[in-house]
Amino acid sequence: MAQRPEHILGTDQLGKLIExxxxxxxxxxxxxxxxxxxxxxxxxSVEDLPAGWTDEQEPGxxxxxxxxxxxxxxxxxxxxxxxxxxxxxxxRLWSAERQGGTFRILNNESKPKHPYAFVGARACELAAIxxxxxxxxxxxxxxxxxxxxxxxxxxxxxxCTQAAAPCxxxxxxxxxQVSDGFDLVLTELLGPKGHRFLVAAGSDRGAEMLTELDxxxxxxxxxxxAAARVEAAARQQVRSIDTTGIKELLYENFDHPRWDNVxxxxxxxxxxxxxxxxxxxxxxxxxxxxxxxxxxxxxxxxSCFTQSFSYIHGGSVRTSAKARYRQWMTHKLASWIDQxxxxxxxxxxxCITWCPVGIDITEEVRAIREGGKNGNP
Amino acid sequence: METLERIIAExxxxxGLDGSFVSLMVSCASNVRFEAGTYILREGDPANTFxxxxxxxxxxxxxxxxxxxxxxxxxxxxEILGWSWLVSxxxxxxxxxxxxxxxxxxxDGKCLRTxxxxxxxxxxxxxxxxxxxxxxxxxxxxxQLLDVYAVRR
Amino acid sequence: xIMATAITTDPMLPQPxxxxxxxxxxxxxFTLTLEPENADKPLFQPGQFSMLWAFGVGELxxxxxxxxxxxxxxxxxxRSVGQATHSLVNQQVGDSVGVRGPFGTGxxxxxxxxxxxxxxxxxxxxxxxxxxxxHVLRNREEYGRLVVLYGTRSPRELLYRKELAAxxxxxxxxxxxxxxxxxxxxxxxxxxxTTLFKYARLQPASSxxxxxxxxxxxRFVTRELEAQGLGxxxxxxxxxxxxxxxxxxxxxxxxxxxxxxxxGPVFRYEQIRKLLEKYEL
Numbered sequence: 001m002a003q004r005p006e007h008i009l010g011t012d013q014l015g016k017l018i019e020x021x022x023x024x025x026x027x028x029x030x031x032x033x034x035x036x037x038x039x040x041x042x043x044x045s046v047e048d049l050p051a052g053w054t055d056e057q058e059p060g061x062x063x064x065x066x067x068x069x070x071x072x073x074x075x076x077x078x079x080x081x082x083x084x085x086x087x088x089x090x091x092r093l094w095s096a097e098r099q100g101g102t103f104r105i106l107n108n109e110s111k112p113k114h115p116y117a118f119v120g121a122r123a124c125e126l127a128a129i130x131x132x133x134x135x136x137x138x139x140x141x142x143x144x145x146x147x148x149x150x151x152x153x154x155x156x157x158x159x160c161t162q163a164a165a166p167c168x169x170x171x172x173x174x175x176x177q178v179s180d181g182f183d184l185v186l187t188e189l190l191g192p193k194g195h196r197f198l199v200a201a202g203s204d205r206g207a208e209m210l211t212e213l214d215x216x217x218x219x220x221x222x223x224x225x226a227a228a229r230v231e232a233a234a235r236q237q238v239r240s241i242d243t244t245g246i247k248e249l250l251y252e253n254f255d256h257p258r259w260d261n262v263x264x265x266x267x268x269x270x271x272x273x274x275x276x277x278x279x280x281x282x283x284x285x286x287x288x289x290x291x292x293x294x295x296x297x298x299x300x301x302x303s304c305f306t307q308s309f310s311y312i313h314g315g316s317v318r319t320s321a322k323a324r325y326r327q328w329m330t331h332k333l334a335s336w337i338d339q340x341x342x343x344x345x346x347x348x349x350x351c352i353t354w355c356p357v358g359i360d361i362t363e364e365v366r367a368i369r370e371g372g373k374n375g376n377p
Numbered sequence: 378m379e380t381l382e383r384i385i386a387e388x389x390x391x392x393g394l395d396g397s398f399v400s401l402m403v404s405c406a407s408n409v410r411f412e413a414g415t416y417i418l419r420e421g422d423p424a425n426t427f428x429x430x431x432x433x434x435x436x437x438x439x440x441x442x443x444x445x446x447x448x449x450x451x452x453x454x455x456e457i458l459g460w461s462w463l464v465s466x467x468x469x470x471x472x473x474x475x476x477x478x479x480x481x482x483x484x485d486g487k488c489l490r491t492x493x494x495x496x497x498x499x500x501x502x503x504x505x506x507x508x509x510x511x512x513x514x515x516x517x518x519x520x521q522l523l524d525v526y527a528v529r530r
Numbered sequence: 531x532i533m534a535t536a537i538t539t540d541p542m543l544p545q546p547x548x549x550x551x552x553x554x555x556x557x558x559x560f561t562l563t564l565e566p567e568n569a570d571k572p573l574f575q576p577g578q579f580s581m582l583w584a585f586g587v588g589e590l591x592x593x594x595x596x597x598x599x600x601x602x603x604x605x606x607x608x609r610s611v612g613q614a615t616h617s618l619v620n621q622q623v624g625d626s627v628g629v630r631g632p633f634g635t636g637x638x639x640x641x642x643x644x645x646x647x648x649x650x651x652x653x654x655x656x657x658x659x660x661x662x663x664x665h666v667l668r669n670r671e672e673y674g675r676l677v678v679l680y681g682t683r684s685p686r687e688l689l690y691r692k693e694l695a696a697x698x699x700x701x702x703x704x705x706x707x708x709x710x711x712x713x714x715x716x717x718x719x720x721x722x723x724t725t726l727f728k729y730a731r732l733q734p735a736s737s738x739x740x741x742x743x744x745x746x747x748x749r750f751v752t753r754e755l756e757a758q759g760l761g762x763x764x765x766x767x768x769x770x771x772x773x774x775x776x777x778x779x780x781x782x783x784x785x786x787x788x789x790x791x792x793x794g795p796v797f798r799y800e801q802i803r804k805l806l807e808k809y810e811l
Contacts, residue, residue: 094543096585102546102567102626103585140792141541141777254808281781284774288586295586302780309782312772313528313611323810331784338787436712436720448712450721453729476717516750520722521710525744526653526683528558528611 004207006223007215009186009197011072015046016213017156017184021117026154029085030119031078036064038078040085043119050075057164057349059358070195073120073188076164077348081277082125085116086150087132089301093145093284098293109145117154121182123175124167124348126157128277130181134340135280145299154205157182161229163236166349168362171240174346176233184209187226198226239352239362241333242369243343249369250334254326258367263322265357270303272351272359273328278344279303304328329364381406381482388429390457390506398492398499405485411475418459418473425467425487427459433479438472450517451476460507462486463493541777544583544628545570547604549621556687559609559654560619561595564627571601572629575636576661577768577796581776582606583628584621588614591773591791593658594632599668604629607657607689633776635796637662638766642738646674648730648760650751652723652743653682656689658768658795659742667700674737676703677730681723681747684711704731723747724754734759740796742768749806752799765799786811 009017021028022044030043033050043049055075056063067074096105121129133150136143160167160176169175178185183206187198198218201207273279283302288295302309305324310317318324336344345361352360382403385391391399409428411417417428417435435458436448449471452458461469463486493500547564554560566572574580574594583589596605610619621627639662647666651659666673678697682688688707698705706726708719719726723743739755741748748767755765769790774780776791783790786805788797805811 096544096628098585101624102548103628104546105543105628107540107543136779139778141779143779144542254811280779282774283780283782284589286583286586286588292586297589302774302782304781310772312770317771318810320810327784327811335784335787339789434717434719445714448716448720450725451708451712451719453719455728517722517725520724520746520750523746524683524710525747526681526687526710528609 004201006198006200006218007210008218008222009199009213009215011046011195011197013213013215014072014186014197017209018043018046018119020209020212021154025114026117027112027114028117028119031073031075033064037062038064038075040078040080040082046072049073049120054162055164057166057353059166059352059360060355061358062353069190071188071190073158073186074162076160076162076167077122077125077350079275079350079354081275081348081350082118082121082129083132083277083280085118086129086153087136087146087280088149091145091299093297093299095294095296097295103295111148115152115154116149117156119156121155121157122160122348123157123178124169124172124346125277126155126178126181127169127172127174127346128348131278131340131342131344131346132280134342135278139340155182155184155202157185157202159185159187159226159230160233161188163233164349164353165238166352166360167237167347168239168241168349169347170234170237172243172343172345172347177230182206187229189222189225189229191225196222198222239349239360241345241347241362241365243333246343246365247334247337249365250330253368256368256371258364258371259322259326261367262325262359262364263320265359266321266325267357268305268307268321268324269356270305271354271356273303273305274301275350275354276332277348277350278332278346281309304331329361332361333365381408384431384482385429385484388455390429390510394502395499401492402484402489405488407483409481409483411479411481413475413477413479416472416474417479417481418469420469420472422469423467424459424462424469425485426483427457427462427486428481428483430454430456430458431480431482434476435479436474436476438474440472446472446474450514450521457510459486460511463490463503463507541630541633542775544581544589544630546626547629549623549625549627550603551623552619552621555607555689558611558619559607559687559689561605561607562618562621562627563596564604564606564629565602566604566629567626572604572632573601574598574604574632574661576639576665577636577658578632578634579658579776579795580604580606580629580631580633581773582608582618583630584614584617585626585628587617589628589630590614591633591770591776592618593768593795595657595660597664597668598661599664607654607660609654630776633791635792635794637740637768637796638738639665642666642740643672644674646733646737647676648732648737648739648755649676649678650723650739650741650743650755651678651680652747652751653687654689655741655743655747655768656680656682659740660690660693662740663697667697667703670701674702675731675733676700677732678703678705679708679723679726679730680706681708681710681726681743684709685713685716685718706730722750724750727754727758732758737764739765740768741765745769745806752806762800762803763798766796767799767802768795769797769802770795 028043032041049072052070136146157178182202189196332344438446546567551563579593592606595607712720771783773783778792
């Protein structure tokens with residue numbers, strides 16, 4: 001929990017917070033209901049939040065259901081993550097013009113007009129942002145596109161007070177308790193005292209915002225109430241990954257029969273990599289216009305599940321679904337540790353929900369750890 | 378003859394073989410020369426001699442109708458040419474042509490074969506050594522077959 | 531002394547280089563000499579690569595195959611196997627090609643000083659090794675024996691023929707060449723490159739080996755080097771995988787936990803020994 005003092009906000013004050021951010025020139029992004037899911041999109045006011053909705057998630061299943069109350073954040077995570085904004089799916093890197101006998105690169109990568117304000121970031125999502133920071137900002141090179149969109153983003157985190165069935169952040173050490181990486185953190189308190197939010201600042205500008213909103217003080221009872229709800233979310237989790245020695249486990253089981261087992265189910269549809277908040281792979285596409293005088297380079301999301309991902313002249317290295325699934329899971333849970341010093345998985349459970357055949361990464365790890373010779377647990 | 382004895386006795390193929398036997402081999406050995414372009418052995422001919430190359434390069438090749446001669450491999454200094462003398466039906470399967478001027482020691486394969494039949498311990502030692510040569514040649518041939526430098530589309 | 535590599539320009543943006551020469555090596559392989567159009571001094575370490583961009587067509591990783599002692603040009607040997615390489619080999623003198631880089635780890639020229647250097651190249655794998663050969667020959671006193679073993683498909687596909695002969699004339703330098711398929715008129719060796727070891731004058735205990743070629747070839751060459759007595763920390767390989775960015779972001783070039791664009795392409799054998807054994811890694 002933040003060391004700074006805790007306050008209370010009412011829903012109208014939350015509304016003022018969003019308006020203040022818009023007024024200060026932020027492009028405010030938060031959860032909205034669209035197409036039968038809770039997705040991230042622009043927020044103009046507190047009315048845009050999916051009040052009174054919750055989600056039911058299982059492997060390969062996602063449905064929205066009405067709640068009995070009007071909670072604004074009474075659901076787990078949806079199919080999108082903040083990488084939609086920080087690491088966009090489709091972005092132009094630069095364009096070039098032919099000039100004389102040569103060419104000129106116009107270093108004109110597309111830049112967003114306003115800094116972002118992210119409303120409703122969960123603990124697993126903050127952990128995912130930190131993971132991507134290590135990949136895209138803190139390694140040998142720095143990605144200017146990610147840097148531009150990420151730095152300066154105003155983050156309003158939300159403590160989870162309930163978990164969906166696929167969630168396993170507790171076992172990954174990434175949640176449900178939010179620890180850092182935010183400007184403000186909210187815990188929704190819905191009860192006899194009305195619809196309130198326990199709020200604490202995580203930064204100076206967050207603290208300033210609270211002063212501007214004239215947030216009232218929180219009581220010890222409020223603090224305990226909030227803590228209990230977050231603990232409940234942790235206890236509610238039914239899934240887990242035992243990460244003890246997981247790197248060696250996966251490195252040493254390259255030929256485990258379980259890979260054939262999962263390969264017989266995996267469609268290599270790449271959904272998991274699209275919804276995963278830490279997956280960062282991209283591809284580039286060089287295009288030119290009809291005259292051939294104007295060229296552009298675009299970057300778009302790619303997935304190690306595609307047939308051509310590992311293509312070198314003559315053919316792909318990973319042709320089988322088995323090799324591709326194994327690559328994704330081994331990278332996410334094992335190689336990532338060698339590459340970036342932490343796991344690539346934050347336990348958000350999205351890959352479990354959005355897999356059309358319901359492959360459960362926690363189950364696959366268990367099967368390899370405990371499994372018998374035929375690959376079945 | 379003294380040089381010949383040393384060369385034969387020290388060659389990896391003969392090292393460890395019974396001393397009296399090695400002397401016998403030496404007594405049947407002779408220095409031979411082949412001019413560049415001449416054939417040292419021909420496909421189909423009886424295989425009774427094998428060679429220890431001392432100088433020059435030998436091309437093992439196949440002569441097929443409608444084809445120019447196809448070189449399968451080349452052997453050079455220190456290598457042994459020919460093993461068909463040890464394996465029934467004791468006939469050469471390929472041609473071997475001297476690419477440049479070749480000097481070699483010719484060894485009596487028929488004699489060695491007969492001795493192996495009489496003395497199975499000796500036979501085992503000889504076959505062990507040839508099995509190693511054959512394995513190396515087979516490995517190399519398999520790798521050649523892979524055509525690793527070709528462009529695959 | 532290998533000059534330090536500094537990426538003086540933004541590694542994400544291609545710099546325009548002018549084509550000074552296109553030399554045909556074989557029916558499908560050409561060597562391009564490029565000169566910077568701005569004031570850049572293109573420095574690189576032997577073994578490094580650039581991302582070459584054909585305007586509007588595409589970009590790919592190509593090893594630098596020129597002399598690291600010449601800092602006014604970059605030389606690349608390109609085999610035409612697809613759209614982008616086809617475009618590159620069909621550049622005319624005066625055309626502009628985009629260059630990003632150099633990227634990656636180079637051959638351990640410093641670690642090899644004072645020792646014998648064994649270079650084993652297969653096919654176009656000789657291209658990323660040529661800068662190292664130039665370096666060793668230019669600094670001949672700093673190295674022991676130099677042995678170059680080069681195998682390719684057929685005599686038609688030999689690269690740098692005249693240079694191979696010239697290199698052999700250096701002090702304590704041996705250059706052995708073999709082909710998988712000998713043609714009429716070929717009076718050299720026929721057989722895979724490992725068959726050349728028996729003719730090489732080697733001192734395994736004091737040797738360092740640098741290997742580049744198709745992965746299968748590197749596997750069987752490494753086995754032979756070990757059989758000859760070289761240690762696993764004295765053998766270096768140059769690996770290859772699909773690359774889109776060359777700066778560790780696109781994720782394509784991963785090989786186990788390694789990004790070939792920044793942890794490689796040159797690896798110590800011991801670093802990747804277990805990975806080489808794995809199929810479809």
